[in-house]
Amino acid sequence: MQTGISPQFITAIGLNNKEVLELFEFYAPDETVFEPANAIKTYAKTNVYWQGQLYTRHVVSRSSAKRYLERDTNNCTVSFGAHSEEMVRFITSYRVEGMWLQIRRVCRSVPNESTIIFGGRCGKPDSGGGSITAKQEIGGGAQIPARKLVFQCPLEFKGEACLGGQAITAKSAAYQAASSCNKSSKQCSSDYLNFDNFAAIRFIPVTGNFTVSVVELRKSFFGRLFGRKKTRQVSASWSSVSDANQDAVIPEVAGVTQVEFLPLMHADTGVNVKTLQAAADGEIDGIFNVAQKDKQYLPNLINYHAALGKYGSSGQPDSTLFTGAGKFSGTAWVEFEVTGSNPADANDSSPQNIGFVRGRVVPLPNPAGEWTQRGWTDVGPVLLRFYLNQLGRHPLSQFDNESFLQAFIDCNEPVIDDTGFDQAILPTQTTGGLDFKAFALALGF
Numbered sequence: 001m002q003t004g005i006s007p008q009f010i011t012a013i014g015l016n017n018k019e020v021l022e023l024f025e026f027y028a029p030d031e032t033v034f035e036p037a038n039a040i041k042t043y044a045k046t047n048v049y050w051q052g053q054l055y056t057r058h059v060v061s062r063s064s065a066k067r068y069l070e071r072d073t074n075n076c077t078v079s080f081g082a083h084s085e086e087m088v089r090f091i092t093s094y095r096v097e098g099m100w101l102q103i104r105r106v107c108r109s110v111p112n113e114s115t116i117i118f119g120g121r122c123g124k125p126d127s128g129g130g131s132i133t134a135k136q137e138i139g140g141g142a143q144i145p146a147r148k149l150v151f152q153c154p155l156e157f158k159g160e161a162c163l164g165g166q167a168i169t170a171k172s173a174a175y176q177a178a179s180s181c182n183k184s185s186k187q188c189s190s191d192y193l194n195f196d197n198f199a200a201i202r203f204i205p206v207t208g209n210f211t212v213s214v215v216e217l218r219k220s221f222f223g224r225l226f227g228r229k230k231t232r233q234v235s236a237s238w239s240s241v242s243d244a245n246q247d248a249v250i251p252e253v254a255g256v257t258q259v260e261f262l263p264l265m266h267a268d269t270g271v272n273v274k275t276l277q278a279a280a281d282g283e284i285d286g287i288f289n290v291a292q293k294d295k296q297y298l299p300n301l302i303n304y305h306a307a308l309g310k311y312g313s314s315g316q317p318d319s320t321l322f323t324g325a326g327k328f329s330g331t332a333w334v335e336f337e338v339t340g341s342n343p344a345d346a347n348d349s350s351p352q353n354i355g356f357v358r359g360r361v362v363p364l365p366n367p368a369g370e371w372t373q374r375g376w377t378d379v380g381p382v383l384l385r386f387y388l389n390q391l392g393r394h395p396l397s398q399f400d401n402e403s404f405l406q407a408f409i410d411c412n413e414p415v416i417d418d419t420g421f422d423q424a425i426l427p428t429q430t431t432g433g434l435d436f437k438a439f440a441l442a443l444g445f
Contacts, residue, residue, distance in 0.1 A: 284359030
């Protein structure tokens with residue numbers, strides 16, 4: 001939804017005369033600011049300048065922008081005409097599939113305003129028929145949870161997560177010069193020096209020894225006769241074990257919810273069992289009330305550490321208990337030890353663990369209404385804005401941020417509860433008495 005359009009403009013475009021034009025703008029797949037100056041190609045049905053940008057006469061016609069309410073996708077086909085030389089140049093010079101197409105309606109008599117009537121991603125061009133079809137991508141077919149355990153890095157090379165929140169100038173010369181990545185830890189660490197942001201689940205075995213007390217009969221005649229025993233200390237070895245399963249998904253948490261953690265690796269070291277488990281995908285605000293539920297282990301958590309899913313180069317710590325495993329950039333995890341079932345062997349499995357997760361950390365508005373802050377929220381529309389942008393790849397520039405801002409303000413106002421029985425739980429920016437209560441969502445995927 002667009003805002004700020006004047007009544008004069010609405011009246012003018014409704015006249016449907018020669019003053020009203022449609023402009024066709026093609027943008028790079030990763031573009032986020034959909035302004036004419038950022039477009040790769042700008043076309044129209046007649047040569048025209050708008051906002052200082054030339055739109056050349058190459059589009060012949062377009063289909064109606066179809067709109068569906070069910071599974072079918074909204075789409076629009078733009079025709080360049082049969083055997084269009086411009087279209088041949090376009091599709092041979094650029095990879096058109098995946099580009100954004102935006103159709104803008106303007107009026108010559110009101111030159112500083114426009115309205116967007118369609119936006120979507122381009123499919124493969126029809127070179128024979130001279131047309132390009134774009135499909136609307138609200139949500140982008142995204143699935144939640146979005147991320148499975150994988151052993152090759154899933155990140156887009158030089159994307160935000162691969163950069164780890166850093167500017168590309170902070171990377172090595174080899175990283176800056178490269179145009180592709182084979183997703184291996186070797187290339188990431190040795191060639192590009194970017195292993196802090198490596199996001200695959202990497203298992204590096206750790207080993208050690210533990211001492212076991214063995215009770216046995218004495219070998220002498222009287223020892224055997226009278227059943228005399230002696231205790232002897234024996235050294236035994238242990239090794240870590242990978243628990244990662246490629247069919248498993250890392251939990252996605254929005255709001256506050258209890259989560260069963262996903263085992264990544266463990267090691268029975270004799271007396272204690274070490275474990276490292278994924279708590280959530282992406283950056284979260286906190287992990288609380290962690291507990292293990294297997295009765296064969298004591299409920300004690302020894303050497304507990306947690307990571308909140310930050311990028312590796314933005315503060316995510318390395319695993320302490322599993323040396324060499326890395327930071328697991330972008331994954332929130334916990335690791336600790338519990339007392340095992342039998343100190344004389346190293347055969348225990350990873351314990352089952354649960355905890356409360358508060359997430360995600362998403363863009364939030366500052367007091368001026370600008371989306372420059374980051375933090376946790378349970379406001380549904382704000383979470384929807386984040387997921388449509390991050391997982392659905394819907395550009396922020398096409399959101400009605402004023403409506404999202406108003407939803408954020410409305411949902412953070414305390415609700416009056418005059419029963420006198422409920423405990424007051426207030427947002428941090430609110431001060432109130434005992435009659436106020438704010439309700440938190442519990443969303444876990």
